[in-house]
Amino acid sequence: MKKxxxxxxxxxxxxxxxxxxxxxxxxxxxxWKAGDIGEKTADHFYPxxxxxxDKILEKCREIDIDGIxxxxxxxxxxxxxxxANKMGLxxxxxxxxxxxxxxxxxxxxxxxxxxxxxxxxxxxSPADVKNEHFQYPVIVKPADRSGSRGVSKLMSVDGMDSAIxxxxxxxxxxxxxxxEYARGKEYSVEFLSWHGHHHFLAITEKFTTGAPHFIERGHxxxxxxxxxxxxxxxxxxxxxxxxxxxxNGASHSELKIDENGTIxxxxxxxxxxxxxxxSDMVRMSTGYDFLAGVIEVALGxxxxxxVHKCPGYAGVRFIFAPEDVDAFHKAQELxxxxxxxxxIPDAFDHEVTDSANRYGYFLxxxxxxxxxxxxxxxxxxxxx
Numbered sequence: 001m002k003k004x005x006x007x008x009x010x011x012x013x014x015x016x017x018x019x020x021x022x023x024x025x026x027x028x029x030x031x032w033k034a035g036d037i038g039e040k041t042a043d044h045f046y047p048x049x050x051x052x053x054d055k056i057l058e059k060c061r062e063i064d065i066d067g068i069x070x071x072x073x074x075x076x077x078x079x080x081x082x083x084a085n086k087m088g089l090x091x092x093x094x095x096x097x098x099x100x101x102x103x104x105x106x107x108x109x110x111x112x113x114x115x116x117x118x119x120x121x122x123x124x125s126p127a128d129v130k131n132e133h134f135q136y137p138v139i140v141k142p143a144d145r146s147g148s149r150g151v152s153k154l155m156s157v158d159g160m161d162s163a164i165x166x167x168x169x170x171x172x173x174x175x176x177x178x179x180e181y182a183r184g185k186e187y188s189v190e191f192l193s194w195h196g197h198h199h200f201l202a203i204t205e206k207f208t209t210g211a212p213h214f215i216e217r218g219h220x221x222x223x224x225x226x227x228x229x230x231x232x233x234x235x236x237x238x239x240x241x242x243x244x245x246x247x248n249g250a251s252h253s254e255l256k257i258d259e260n261g262t263i264x265x266x267x268x269x270x271x272x273x274x275x276x277x278x279s280d281m282v283r284m285s286t287g288y289d290f291l292a293g294v295i296e297v298a299l300g301x302x303x304x305x306x307v308h309k310c311p312g313y314a315g316v317r318f319i320f321a322p323e324d325v326d327a328f329h330k331a332q333e334l335x336x337x338x339x340x341x342x343x344i345p346d347a348f349d350h351e352v353t354d355s356a357n358r359y360g361y362f363l364x365x366x367x368x369x370x371x372x373x374x375x376x377x378x379x380x381x382x383x384x
Contacts, residue, residue: 001026002299005060005068005083007050007076009038015279016071017041019291028063030056030079050075053082060087067298069249071291072274074101074146075172081270090300092270096245100270103143103177106244110265113243116236117265120179124168126161129178137181137211140164142171146269149354153181153211182266184258185379186214187223188273189237190282191251192293192303198241198251199305200234201290202282204273206254207377209320215355217324217377218317219277221285224369229261236263246270250278250294275355276316276363280340284314284365312365313372319345319360320352327375328362336371339364 004020006013009031017038020027029042032049039045048055050073060068060083067090068083070076077092078101084091092100099105103120110117122143123129140163142150150170152163160178167176186206191198205223209215225233237253252273254266272278272294282290293303317327328344331337343360352358366372 002066003028003063004295004298005030005056005063005065006038006042007031007056007068007070007079008073009036009042009045010034011037012072012274013038013070013076014041016069016291016294019289020295023292023295025295028060028065030059050079053079057083057086065089067295067300069294069298071250071272071278071294073271074144074269077101077269077271084298090248090298092247092249093245096247096270099244100246100251100268101144102173102175103141103267104175106267107177107179109243110240113239115240115243115265116263118179118182120177123164123176123178124174126164129160129164132178134178135180138178139181140167140176140178142167143175143177144172145170146274149356150176151213153214182256182258182264184256184262184264186254186256186266187225187233188219188277189233189253189255190273190278190290191237191241191253192290192297192305193241193246193248193251194297194302194305196242196247198238198246200238201288202286203230203233204277204281207379209352213354215320215352215358216275216318217320219275219281219315220372220376221277221281221314225257229257232261233257233263236265237268240265240268244268244270249297250290252278275318276361280363281314281316284340285312312367313369314363314365315372315376316361316363317376318355318358319343319362320358321348324359324377327377331362331364331375334371334374336367337364337375338366 009029027042033047081097104122150167188204190201203223205220207218250272253268296303340363342362345359
């Protein structure tokens with residue numbers, strides 16, 4: 001029986017654990033002990049923090065693993081790359097990890113290779129921008145976090161110091177970016193790579209809260225784009241993956257498209273997207289088992305990249321307020337909506353400040369675009 005190491009044990013990694021076990025693999029999960037579901041579902045659990053790369057490497061050598069992977073975690077991707085390279089397993093090279101987990105390094109790579117992305121500067125304190133002149137609005141964000149943590153949109157210099165401090169507080173490296181604001185609707189793109197060949201899977205349309213924090217309220221897959229625009233997006237992202245030296249495994253790219261069809265790449269992670277996008281929605285909208293593909297790549301097995309289109313749409317709406325619960329009840333009543341899973345709160349007692357403290361969700365498949373549109377949030381003005 002082949003042995004697969006999985007970095008992380010939260011609900012985000014649980015689909016990966018379950019898929020690996022379904023494929024007949026022995027699973028070894030590594031994470032700080034916190035009572036997470038993966039601690040129970042994995043065949044073996046080791047209470048080692050995912051950032052303790054050398055301790056995890058030592059244990060993986062002892063186990064003699066056949067592959068290592070993670071999903072939805074930039075921190076996890078760092079450790080996956082480190083262990084894979086040290087053990088001669090399939091993964092991404094060190095320079096890919098450096099570029100794909102630090103947004104400043106990523107911006108530099110994009111600039112050098114002609115990939116369309118916002119201009120930005122790196123800061124380590126508010127004093128770094130005292131002599132800078134920006135064209136507003138601007139975005140302030142941590143250099144190395146995801147999930148909308150520490151992200152702010154500023155319409156003027158007012159609030160700049162506090163926005164930078166908030167971003168630095170969230171950053172592991174204590175670095176932040178101040179960058180030009182890219183206008184347009186937001187999308188994400190899923191690819192699976194094998195030895196440097198990038199295979200397009202799906203484009204997801206995002207619904208966010210808009211300014212100032214852009215927390216994701218829902219997703220729709222496939223996105224409402226023309227075939228020509230889908231091809232343009234796929235070509236643009238594939239080139240950017242080369243710029244980051246992505247070689248193997250999943251990637252999750254976030255971008256914006258304005259009313260003129262101009263694409264701006266916001267960021268790319270060399271890992272599967274979270275929020276059910278990679279673990280569920282790709283399979284629901286295309287028929288392709290993305291989780292299995294990620295595992296096969298980690299084990300050094302070339303996946304079958306034949307993506308079969310399935311009729312229908314996949315969607316998820318996150319719970320922020322009672323109106324989202326109303327949408328869930330509406331979805332239950334529609335014949336063309338099929339609820340796949342849900343987590344609905346009984347009460348609301350806090351403000352949602354990032355994706356980590358949303359109240360819940362409902363994931364669904366829709367037989368028609370019209371039905372999906374009836375239960376998804378509306379786009380905000382600031383998303384356009």
